[in-house]
Amino acid sequence: MEIEKEIHNQKFSNNFQKASVNIIYTYNWLNGFIKKELDKSNITNQQFNILRILRGQHPKPTTINTIRERMLDKMSDASRIVDRLVQKDLVKRSICEKDRRAVDIVINENGLKLLENIKLEEAMTKSFQSNITEEEAQTLSNLLDKFRG
Incomplete structure (x- = not known):
């Protein structure tokens, strides 16, 4: 459906404004679609993003900084999200052997199985x-x- 009909607005200053509004509207529509799919697995979009990053690194561990660099939502608090994934027993956190100040994060079997069962890309x-x-x-x-x- 056309953006004018979706938001009941027939007046845009120009096509650049219309495109910007359309991108914002579509982002929110897509986010709602993703949320609905991920709610079935009791995880958030940000948690899903981190799990996918970790799956891409598997079996090698990665750090919070690497996760932050690769996240789609740069405003997310990666440390807090990883904490929640640890609580859900989807990832494992351990002290880095090379640098005792750093923390290694790796997806575990539960996390890999969860990703296998989520059919977001297919949907x-x-x-x-x-x-x-x-x-x-x-x-x-x-x-x-x-x-x-």
Whole structure:
């Protein structure tokens, strides 16, 4: 549906304002979609992001700083989120053998199994494919990269 109909606004100053509003609206729509999927597994979007980062490093441990650098949401408190993942028994934290001041974080089997059971990418792909083609998805991705340019 067109952004004008979604937000009941027919007046934009220009197409740049319209595109900006559309990006913000779409971000919130997509975030709601992701939240609904992840609620089934009782984890947040930020927790999911960290688990995916750790899975990419597995079996090697990583540090909080590396996690912060790779997170999609740079405003998240990675240390606090890792604490919650430790409490949920999805990751393990230990003192780094090379630098006793640092802490190593590694995803455990429970975390890997949880990620295996979350079908977020499949749900998103299915949702997108019903509205846009693969070529359009590539064009959209390229335009968003250019927008952040």
